[in-house]
Amino acid sequence: MVNECNSKRTVETALEILVGKWKPVILFHLLEKGTLRFSELQRLIPDVTKKMLTTQLRELEYHDIVKRKVYAVIPPKVEYSITEYGGGLKPLLLSMHEWGLTHLQHLDELYGESQETIGK
Amino acid sequence: MVNECNSKRTVETALEILVGKWKPVILFHLLEKGTLRFSELQRLIPDVTKKMLTTQLRELEYHDIVKRKVYAVIPPKVEYSITEYGGGLKPLLLSMHEWGLTHLQHLDELYGESQETIGK
DNA sequence: CAGCATCCGTTCCGATACTG
DNA sequence: CAGTATCGGAACGGATGCTG
Numbered sequence: 001m002v003n004e005c006n007s008k009r010t011v012e013t014a015l016e017i018l019v020g021k022w023k024p025v026i027l028f029h030l031l032e033k034g035t036l037r038f039s040e041l042q043r044l045i046p047d048v049t050k051k052m053l054t055t056q057l058r059e060l061e062y063h064d065i066v067k068r069k070v071y072a073v074i075p076p077k078v079e080y081s082i083t084e085y086g087g088g089l090k091p092l093l094l095s096m097h098e099w100g101l102t103h104l105q106h107l108d109e110l111y112g113e114s115q116e117t118i119g120k
Numbered sequence: 121m122v123n124e125c126n127s128k129r130t131v132e133t134a135l136e137i138l139v140g141k142w143k144p145v146i147l148f149h150l151l152e153k154g155t156l157r158f159s160e161l162q163r164l165i166p167d168v169t170k171k172m173l174t175t176q177l178r179e180l181e182y183h184d185i186v187k188r189k190v191y192a193v194i195p196p197k198v199e200y201s202i203t204e205y206g207g208g209l210k211p212l213l214l215s216m217h218e219w220g221l222t223h224l225q226h227l228d229e230l231y232g233e234s235q236e237t238i239g240k
Numbered sequence: 241c242a243g244c245a246t247c248c249g250t251t252c253c254g255a256t257a258c259t260g
Numbered sequence: 261c262a263g264t265a266t267c268g269g270a271a272c273g274g275a276t277g278c279t280g
Contacts, residue, residue, distance in 0.1 A: 010220030011144045011213060017223070019139055021273070024131045038242055049274060054243065063223070064230060075241040076280085085226065092219050093131060099212050100130030103137070103183070106205065110184060141253070158262055169254060174263065195261040196260085244279080251272075259264075 014092070017063055022048050022056045024093075027082070030066065031090065035081040065089060134212065137183055142168050142176045144213075147202070150186065151210060155201040185209060 018024060022045065029044050030036060036044070041053060057080060060066035065086035071077040138144060142165065149164050150156060156164070161173060177200060180186035185206035191197040 006221075007148050007213075007217050008145050010217045010224065011138075011148075012220070013223055014216040014220035015135070015138055015144070018131075018135055024135070025128050028127050028131075042242095049276095050243065051245090051275090052273065055273090064226065070242095073241095074280090076243080078242060088222070089219070092215050093127075095212050095215050096134040097127050097130045099209070100132070100134035101126075102208070104130065104133055106184065162262095167254095169256095170263065171255090171265090172253065175253095190262095193261095194260090196263080198262060242280095244277105246277085247275085249272105249274080251270105253270080254268090256267085257265085260262095 017060070017065060017089070018093075018096075020056050020059065022052055023060065026053075026056060026060065027065070027089070027093065030080060030082050031087075031093075035079050038078050038080070041080065060086075137180070137185060137209070138213075138216075140176050140179065142172055143180065146173075146176060146180065147185070147209070147213065150200060150202050151213075155199050158198050158200070161200065180206075 018027075025045055025048075026041065029041060033040075038053070038057075041057075042048065042050070045053070057066060057068070061068050064083055067081050067083045067086075069079045069081070071079070138147075145165050145168075146161065149161060153160075158173070161177075162168065162170070165173070177186060177188070181188050184203055187201050187203045187206075189199045189201070191199070
């Protein structure tokens with residue numbers, strides 16, 4: 001299975017992008033809607049604070065996954081969207097979604113559905 | 121792209137399994153060698169402490185990714201291996217590896233190879 | 241509106257020492 | 261050999277207040 005030393009680095013690189021309490025949600029919203037303003041993301045993710053939303057978006061921006069477009073108007077207007085390159089994450093996110101779904105069911109079979117698998 | 125609320129949960133579930141400073145390495149070693157004793161894992165991962173190795177293995181065990189087999193001998197002998205179910209993670213790990221590899225190159229193009237992409 | 245700065249609690253992880 | 265227990269620092273994330 002490939003080389004171990006490098007696999008370590010590469011898998012951790014992929015993880016690095018997705019890890020962060022709000023990154024997956026942010027990405028799903030942007031993939032779904034295309035472009036969203038800062039305030040729109042805030043409304044779509046009620047529990048996130050401005051600080052966290054900002055830092056997570058900045059990290060995604062650094063990795064060229066998310067594009068930030070600032071309009072020089074008053075009041076300020078900033079739009080976020082997935083970059084073309086960032087779109088390449090979609091298959092990976094879907095794989096994770098698929099596996100996660102399976103795993104939630106598996107956990108259910110193993111331990112029973114303690115942590116409400118339904119709704120929300 | 122599927123339902124957002126559920127995608128969030130499922131992707132985070134998948135992330136939960138892989139997140140932890142030593143989980144990816146552990147999984148790669150076990151996938152490569154099949155079965156390894158605690159001490160063998162320690163030697164293969166020089167920087168990990170017993171404490172960390174233990175807790176990460178326990179978490180993987182809880183999720184039915186890793187199997188722990190204890191031999192009632194003195195001195196103690198414990199072997200770890202990937203469960204049959206856990207083998208289902210392999211495609212996902214490979215996808216992450218592939219994407220991570222691409223991304224390291226992409227970062228290199230964007231910012232130059234500051235963090236030594238070579239060796240190790 | 242879209243942030244940044246500050247403070248503060250929690251969680252994660254490493255170092256070290258001890259045990260069956 | 262394969263752990264457990266305890267302590268302490270660092271990183272992560274939440275709450276709140278201020279600003280152009």
